[in-house]
Amino acid sequence: AGRDFRRDLFRRLSCDRRALDAVYKLSVAYLQKEKRDAKSMLRTTPGNMIDRGRADKAAAKQLEHEWAVILAGGDGTRLRSLTRRITGDERPKQFCPVIGDRTLVEETQKRVALELAKERTLFVVNRLHEPYYAGILGDTLASHLIEQPRNIGTAPAILYSVLKIAAVDPQAIIGFFPSDHYVSDNTKFMAHIRSAFETVHVGQDRVILL
DSSP states (O other), rough: OOOHHHHHHHHHHHHHHHHHHHHHHHHHHHHHHHHHHHHOOOHTTOOOOHHHHHHHHHHHHHHHTTEEEEEEEOOOOGHHHHHHHHSSOOOGGGSSSSSSSSSSHHHHHHHHTTTTTTTGGGEEEEGHHHHTTTTSSSSGGGGGGGEEEEEEEEEEEEHHHHHHHHHTTTTOEEEEESOOOSSHHHHHHHHHHHHHHHHHHTTTTOOOOO
């Protein structure tokens, strides 16, 4: 199923001008199928037939291993002319109120909090941007703030976050959230995130991209 999904996705990306919409719809459909298959496997596998009370307790326990990492270390150079017009300075777009009164990183923080606990939410930032994030993330625990000395790219930020979380929670399931995206419906978006987490709880060898 995964190979068919990727083949169809690549085909659409190469020939469909509305590729972004196709990516979204295909991703959601594939995720829903994975979730159904996982639930079916859970119901029919011997030894997994547990009563509802134990299942609820197990589900609550699973939540303790769900983590979020908000990526906020980018320099935002491509939209600098826009952010300069809005704020009058050189701040990256994630620290700018592009739409409404909240900055994009604040919007991301609010969105993530709909499904994931504050005490298991980390932020990756660039120390050079401290004047812009100090006020926004002032109540964030120091242990939950990963400060890069400079922008060294997304991959190192993800790798370091995974290692840091795994050191305290080897069973962790981690969601990574860019802080410079606009989402029109936070509740609907986080419902898809919840489905992704539930799918990975059943089959922990999965990496899900939305």
